[in-house]
Amino acid sequence: MTRWIRRWRGGRGPQERMEAPSAEGLRAASRLSNLDVGQEAEVFGIDAGRKARCRLASLGLIPGSRLRVVANCRYGPMLLSLGETRLMVERGVAAKVLVRQ
Amino acid sequence: MLMALAGQPNAGKSTVFNMLTGARQHVANYPGVTVEKKVGHFKLNGHSVELVDLPGTYSLTSYSMEERVARDVLLNGSPAVVINVADASNLKRHLHLTFQLMEMGVPLVIALNMMDVAEERNQRIDHELLARKLGVAVAPLVGRKNTGKTGLLAAMIQAAGESLNAPLRLDYGPLEQSIFVLEKALGDIPDLNLPHRWLALKLLEADENVKDKISEFGDPGKEILALAQELSASFQKATEETADRWIEKRRYETAEAIAKECVHAPDEGGPTFSDKVDRIICHRILGYPILFGVLYLMYYLSIELGYELTNYTWPALAWVRETAASALPAEGFVSDPMLRSLILWLVDSINALLNYIPIFLILFVYIAFLEDLGYMPRMAFLLDAFFRRYGLHGQSTLPLVLGGVYVGGCAVPGVMACRAVPDERARLATILVVPMMNCLAKVPLYILLIGVYFAAYKGQAMFFIATITILMALTTAKLLNLSVLRDKETAPFIMEMPPYHSPTVSGVLRRGVERVWIYVKKITTVVAAVSVILFVLMQFPGLSSEQKANMDARAQKAQTAFMRAAQKTPLGEAVNSPEKIDQLFDFESRYKSARMGVTDQSKADGIDADFQEENANFFAILKPGKDKQAKTVSRAFKKLRRARLTLRLEAKNEIINRSILGGLGKWLEPVTQYAGFTWRVNVALLSALAAKENTVATLGALYQPVDSGDEDSPKQDSALESRMARQEAGFTPLHALALMLFMALYPPCMAATMVVKVQAGSWKWMLFSLVYMTALGSVVAFLIFSGGSLLGLTGLEAMAWFYAAAVAAVIVTGLIRPKHAET
Ligand SMILES: Nc1nc2c(ncn2[C@@H]2O[C@H](COP(=O)(O)OP(=O)(O)OP(=O)(O)O)[C@@H](O)[C@H]2O)c(=O)[nH]1
Numbered sequence: 001m002t003r004w005i006r007r008w009r010g011g012r013g014p015q016e017r018m019e020a021p022s023a024e025g026l027r028a029a030s031r032l033s034n035l036d037v038g039q040e041a042e043v044f045g046i047d048a049g050r051k052a053r054c055r056l057a058s059l060g061l062i063p064g065s066r067l068r069v070v071a072n073c074r075y076g077p078m079l080l081s082l083g084e085t086r087l088m089v090e091r092g093v094a095a096k097v098l099v100r101q
Numbered sequence: 102m103l104m105a106l107a108g109q110p111n112a113g114k115s116t117v118f119n120m121l122t123g124a125r126q127h128v129a130n131y132p133g134v135t136v137e138k139k140v141g142h143f144k145l146n147g148h149s150v151e152l153v154d155l156p157g158t159y160s161l162t163s164y165s166m167e168e169r170v171a172r173d174v175l176l177n178g179s180p181a182v183v184i185n186v187a188d189a190s191n192l193k194r195h196l197h198l199t200f201q202l203m204e205m206g207v208p209l210v211i212a213l214n215m216m217d218v219a220e221e222r223n224q225r226i227d228h229e230l231l232a233r234k235l236g237v238a239v240a241p242l243v244g245r246k247n248t249g250k251t252g253l254l255a256a257m258i259q260a261a262g263e264s265l266n267a268p269l270r271l272d273y274g275p276l277e278q279s280i281f282v283l284e285k286a287l288g289d290i291p292d293l294n295l296p297h298r299w300l301a302l303k304l305l306e307a308d309e310n311v312k313d314k315i316s317e318f319g320d321p322g323k324e325i326l327a328l329a330q331e332l333s334a335s336f337q338k339a340t341e342e343t344a345d346r347w348i349e350k351r352r353y354e355t356a357e358a359i360a361k362e363c364v365h366a367p368d369e370g371g372p373t374f375s376d377k378v379d380r381i382i383c384h385r386i387l388g389y390p391i392l393f394g395v396l397y398l399m400y401y402l403s404i405e406l407g408y409e410l411t412n413y414t415w416p417a418l419a420w421v422r423e424t425a426a427s428a429l430p431a432e433g434f435v436s437d438p439m440l441r442s443l444i445l446w447l448v449d450s451i452n453a454l455l456n457y458i459p460i461f462l463i464l465f466v467y468i469a470f471l472e473d474l475g476y477m478p479r480m481a482f483l484l485d486a487f488f489r490r491y492g493l494h495g496q497s498t499l500p501l502v503l504g505g506v507y508v509g510g511c512a513v514p515g516v517m518a519c520r521a522v523p524d525e526r527a528r529l530a531t532i533l534v535v536p537m538m539n540c541l542a543k544v545p546l547y548i549l550l551i552g553v554y555f556a557a558y559k560g561q562a563m564f565f566i567a568t569i570t571i572l573m574a575l576t577t578a579k580l581l582n583l584s585v586l587r588d589k590e591t592a593p594f595i596m597e598m599p600p601y602h603s604p605t606v607s608g609v610l611r612r613g614v615e616r617v618w619i620y621v622k623k624i625t626t627v628v629a630a631v632s633v634i635l636f637v638l639m640q641f642p643g644l645s646s647e648q649k650a651n652m653d654a655r656a657q658k659a660q661t662a663f664m665r666a667a668q669k670t671p672l673g674e675a676v677n678s679p680e681k682i683d684q685l686f687d688f689e690s691r692y693k694s695a696r697m698g699v700t701d702q703s704k705a706d707g708i709d710a711d712f713q714e715e716n717a718n719f720f721a722i723l724k725p726g727k728d729k730q731a732k733t734v735s736r737a738f739k740k741l742r743r744a745r746l747t748l749r750l751e752a753k754n755e756i757i758n759r760s761i762l763g764g765l766g767k768w769l770e771p772v773t774q775y776a777g778f779t780w781r782v783n784v785a786l787l788s789a790l791a792a793k794e795n796t797v798a799t800l801g802a803l804y805q806p807v808d809s810g811d812e813d814s815p816k817q818d819s820a821l822e823s824r825m826a827r828q829e830a831g832f833t834p835l836h837a838l839a840l841m842l843f844m845a846l847y848p849p850c851m852a853a854t855m856v857v858k859v860q861a862g863s864w865k866w867m868l869f870s871l872v873y874m875t876a877l878g879s880v881v882a883f884l885i886f887s888g889g890s891l892l893g894l895t896g897l898e899a900m901a902w903f904y905a906a907a908v909a910a911v912i913v914t915g916l917i918r919p920k921h922a923e924t
């Protein structure tokens with residue numbers, strides 16, 4: 001039953017952690033989707049598909065950019081602030097953005 | 102001379118377009134409003150200029166349709182000047198596109214828009230320094246207030262003349278070597294009239310479109326592709342960075358450096374006003390009641406208040422009809438002159454839709470307000486997760502709401518609003534399900550049927566029909582996604598959230614009125630044309646000569662009886678011929694409409710006096726008062742009136758019965774009986790193809806009152822509800838339920854169908870939407886009626902079971918996860 005509920009929710013709940021960090025210095029890393037409202041972080045990797053990556057890049061979300069979470073719809077998209085730009089990103093994509101605080 | 106407007110979404114390109122050409126392109130505070138290029142004309146320094154408004158693009162890759170459209174115009178249209186509209190308050194990001202335009206080698210002018218917003222945020226922008234840095238003319242602008250237009254025009258004239266541009270050349274550092282090598286190789290290909298540096302960069306980015314283009318050049322092309330691949334591989338090995346990411350990064354670094362020098366801003370980064378508002382508006386819990394409130398207010402204002410207003414506007418429409426009726430040849434005894442019937446039919450059909458104007462005006466003004474404020478993208482944000490589960494998209498919300506998610510919308514604006522959905526698969530799914538929503542025109546039929554067959558459960562039945570459509574739409578959208586739409590392009594939901602803008606009263610009102618006007622123009626022409634066709638289909642070939650002779654004889658008999666009765670009184674002289682009798686009927690109907698709605702006694706007396714003066718004898722027959730002899734004639738007249746009415750209705754009924762549409766209805770009956778539809782219902786449904794409003798009107802004409810003669814309402818002695826119940830004795834709630842569900846799933850009306858064609862972009866999808874909805878509606882109606890009869894279910898039980906099945910279908914289809922194309 002709980003499995004069904006989790007599936008219903010999309011299976012990418014905030015409880016999910018990323019797999020073991022590849023490099024030693026990335027201990028503090030996490031996925032963008034795990035951040036809470038108000039938290040700030042720096043992007044250091046995006047392992048989404050090319051299309052999503054290009055779109056994020058053209059909106060200013062690239063490795064090295066700093067962002068802040070403005071709103072978080074838990075099972076839906078996130079609202080991010082990057083400089084003057086405000087960005088909605090679907091959770092599936094946010095889970096593929098690696099950040100450190 | 103061709104010029105183009107390019108820029109990132111929501112930068113104000115369409116605003117500038119409207120400013121230059123005086124056009125009225127759609128402008129709204131959300132990104133992605135313009136999705137196709139739009140062309141306008143204006144005069145610049147004596148030359149006539151063709152100006153193209155391009156869709157907004159963040160970048161110029163070939164991944165999305167808008168980017169391909171924009172790129173195609175820029176490269177192949179060879180515009181004399183490209184006006185790059187950039188948002189001054191977000192310069193850094195907008196420069197990103199500017200660099201790409203510069204690399205494409207197009208003659209550029211920068212329109213630095215939204216200077217007012219930048220000022221509001223205390224950003225001081227040194228646009229002269231920016232122009233020097235970029236090597237391109239920069240014209241500061243406030244598009245919305247028309248300030249800065251002269252500066253922009255001057256810059257455009259200069260750029261169109263000899264090009265003094267020496268645009269900045271971005272330095273790509275360690276990648277420059279590879280770019281240089283590729284540029285040289287490209288130089289060996291003849292007839293390659295595209296900027297080599299741009300091509301080299303695109304090849305290093307592995308842009309599919311450019312790769313295809315180069316491979317067209319045969320072997321040398323293939324060699325270059327191989328070279329590009331090799332170069333980017335070695336670059337990656339040396340720097341641990343892919344070439345495309347590096348290019349992206351360099352552009353950002355350069356943009357940042359330039360923005361730092363040209364924009365003097367107080368330290369940014371803290372939450373802005375919009376952010377603080379969005380903490381609440383986009384809150385994961387609070388956001389939803391607010392959303393509900395906004396939508397509820399929309400219904401309340403447009404549907405409830407709008408209906409209220411139609412009470413005040415209807416008299417104007419009724420007046421038009423009256424005027425037309427009195428100008429046309431008068432009614433005959435049994436049948437009317439063709440011209441009269443046709444024109445009145447036309448006026449009635451158009452009036453039925455014009456009656457909705459107050460509703461649409463409020464709706465469009467409200468939407469324009471939300472659009473300018475910037476609430477639309479917030480709505481998408483809140484609902485995206487839920488809708489995505491069913492293959493729709495956050496931005497499907499607005500189309501569904503306009504189509505009538507609850508009750509009372511219209512598929513035409515609903516389908517039109519679909520263009521804002523960026524994901525092609527979700528956009529098509531939305532276009533295909535919006536017509537399922539309960540549009541305003543379906544509601545009268547629901548009310549009629551529920552009133553007759555679910556009288557004891559009105560509330561439940563209304564709730565059922567109001568909510569069943571969205572349940573079916575979600576399931577259908579998902580199933581379409583898994584089948585016909587499976588191979589359509591999807592796009593991840595990544596969207597810019599524009600800051601709130603305060604809407605201006607004049608802007609919002611003007612847009613509301615404009616859209617109503619477009620509606621009026623489009624709908625009246627379509628409806629006018631269709632209603633004439635429908636008229637012909639329902640009137641021809643008309644009565645047979647035998648029937649005609651029979652009816653004429655009966656008419657004559659009734660007239661003679663009346664004349665004989667009148668002959669015995671002094672009033673006999675006034676009505677001693679059939680022509681005079683027709684005049685009397687005309688007199689009566691004019692008198693009735695003059696008195697209609699008049700409650701003021703002295704006014705009524707005035708009207709009475711006028712009519713008495715016009716024809717004292719006729720007036721005496723209508724209002725005999727205490728005069729004994731007049732009373733006798735009046736009584737005879739009442740009898741005559743009843744006989745005339747019966748004849749007229751019989752004739753109308755016979756005409757429909759013999760008409761092409763009636764024949765079609767009967768021809769379909771052997772099949773439709775399994776869904777519980779009789780031929781009369783078929784005729785009503787066929788007439789609904791033109792406009793759904795026709796259903797109830799046609800049923801009203803088909804279920805004629807059989808006896809009449811009541812003093813006060815001689816035309817409609819009994820409500821359609823009771824007539825239908827009486828004349829379709831075999832009809833059960835199960836029949837009614839099948840009919841209601843068929844109506845809900847019925848193909849979109851003519852106007853909506855045309856809009857589906859326009860928005861989906863092909864006849865194929867238009868036909869598909871007609872066919873699948875008819876098929877779905879038939880299957881559901883068949884299941885309900887035949888299945889229900891077989892199981893011996895009552896209408897209410899069938900309703901409950903169907904609802905349960907629909908809820909189950911929504912849950913089950915929600916669990917199916919389609920294999921996403923890799924994002
Ligand atoms: N404050 C302010 N608002 C502006 C200005 N110019 C345009 N706007 C508003 O910005 C919003 C976007 O304008 P549009 O002209 O639709 O932008 P666009 O570039 O055509 O957008 P897309 O078609 O989506 O690419 C609208 O709400 C305009 O009213 C300006 O100079 N100042």
Ligand SMILES: [Mg+2]
Pocket residue numbers: 114115116127128134135157
């Ligand atoms: Mg536009």
